[in-house]
Amino acid sequence: MPTMNMIQALNSALDVMLTEDPDTLIFGEDVGYFGGVFRVTEGLQRKHGLTRCFDAPISEGGIVATAIGMGAYGLRPIVEIQFADYILPAYDQLVSEAARLRYRSNGEFFAPITVRAPYGGGIFGGQTHSQSPEAIFAHITGLKTVIPSNPYDAKGLLIAAIEDDDPVIFLEPKRIYNGPFDGRYDQLLKVWAGEPGAEVPEGRYTVPLGKAALVRKGADVTVIAYGTMVHVAQAGIAESGVDAELIDLRSIVPLDIETIVASVRKTGRCVILHEASRFGGFGGELSALIQERCFYHLKSPIERVAGWDTPYPHAFEWDYFPGPKRLAAALIRTLEA
Template identity: 50%
Template sequence: MSVMTMVKAINNALDIKLNEDEGVVVYGEDVGVEGGVFRVTEGLQRKYGVERVFDSPLAESGIVGTALGMAVSGLRPIVELQFEGFTYPAFNQIASNVSRMQNRSRGKFSVPMVIRFPYGGGINALEHHSDSPEALYAHIPGLKVVVPSTPYDAKGLLISAIESNDPVVFMEPKRIYRAIKQEVPDEKYSLPLGKAKVIQDGSDVTVVAFGALIRECQKAIAMAEEAGISVELVDLRTIYPIDRETIRNSVRKTGRMVVVAEAHESFSVGSELIAITNEEAFLYLEAPPRRVMGFDTIVPLAQGEKYFIISPERIFYEIEKTFNF
């Protein structure tokens, strides 16, 4: 076991798969010589050479398009797009080709590729650097969408993503890249895609979250416990395929649900979770499900970002409101 940050855990997962499978290649924007903007791929080019870990032009559509070609030809490419806002130039390739190739070829071609990128706010970044576009990608049939919340999960989920024969969008919450340290096994392990995790058992309110917001929820839950409210915390882990069973079982037990996510509220993963709750647990509800999410506006720049980012106090307010309904 080693104590790792999320950056180190992701680097370790990439190292393991590069060493294990010669078909794995890692490339993207500044990932080779510099090791990426956040140094997630640091040292991998020195270890595996420029033919397997290399820099690409700053052309996101080209990066994803070439990865698709590699994937259908038998390789397992892992590409890094520098920030979530830079994924939009590649959206046509992702939506029109990557997600559809297996269906288009009637199963002749599989698409074992991973598209990695840091996402989310909270670091006082520039425009196009703080979005949370998970709903965009989860809405596209043919893609899997994964968001880890801890170093341990990041390593296990990334290994599963690399080994998947389906294309995976792997979104890394950059606010917690180095904010959390955790004991992580040095050896290879994997975590199943499409399976949520109950982090904490509770009986009064279910809170469902993912990514960087798990840590904020844990702070809010500590406040709720002081107020005598028992909260069950569910980490979604995989946005698509979504784990309906875990959500259903938890809400049927508690009778109440609060969804916490950083993205804009309208037409969101939060909306989908509430729909699932209504379909799977409506007769068990003792209060309307609620969302604690970003406002329907562009993520503000540094001076205004604190008004957009979700605080533990705001989460606790909605937990208490739901409990007392």
């Protein structure tokens, strides 16, 4: 079985779908000849041709609107928004058209589109290349939001997203494109140089949307994370010495609430970790859901460890990020509460 980093695993997923499903096609900003700004689509135009993988104008609203029309016609378009920060011009198309099409047509039409976007900070991209907007998509009924944390899941989740009949926002944590990264600044150059990846099958397989992964078993506290923060959580748990159970959500919509509830009822404590700003972040929804279902099992208040409630602070991004030390402190506080 070959070893791949996340970029290679995503490229493999796209290659598999272009090969096996003639209704799939890829378009977006610089995805064709150039192979994408992060090279996720590298070589696909050369292999599959100009009609299956091609560049689009810099018009995010136009890209998504075209994909919706293609999907209603019977195709399965996969579009890349170069950075998740750029997706806002397409937000009305996603909310008002893609998310509602199946319902408003009484099932006659649907929008089987996959919108890929690199998201999150950690590459010195500044305010317009580093944001984490997952909560604004999770709020919209009819959209699914998927965030992988490792190469194996990335490929399987992307294939599942492409084959899904509903629109999927597929957010790719660019800080771990080249390898696992727990948030320590001194690891950055090593990761950019290319860490060894994970074993990923070459052919088609899927990881089901809406099924969380139990990364680590534990007895004292449940840690919930997704994307890059899964690696931060592993480092923070090790630093704290707490016997924590770690859940990787994989997708935030659909949400595997059953796995979360079973874990929190067992441990009696919960810490939620995400990179986005704390206020209005998806951690608030998770906290409410857990409180509603696990109130009588909780031994201490639910904690959230997240980014600052500020515009993305480029000059201070390594302080802004929730790192292992902040998580370790929260775990200890939760045990002592």
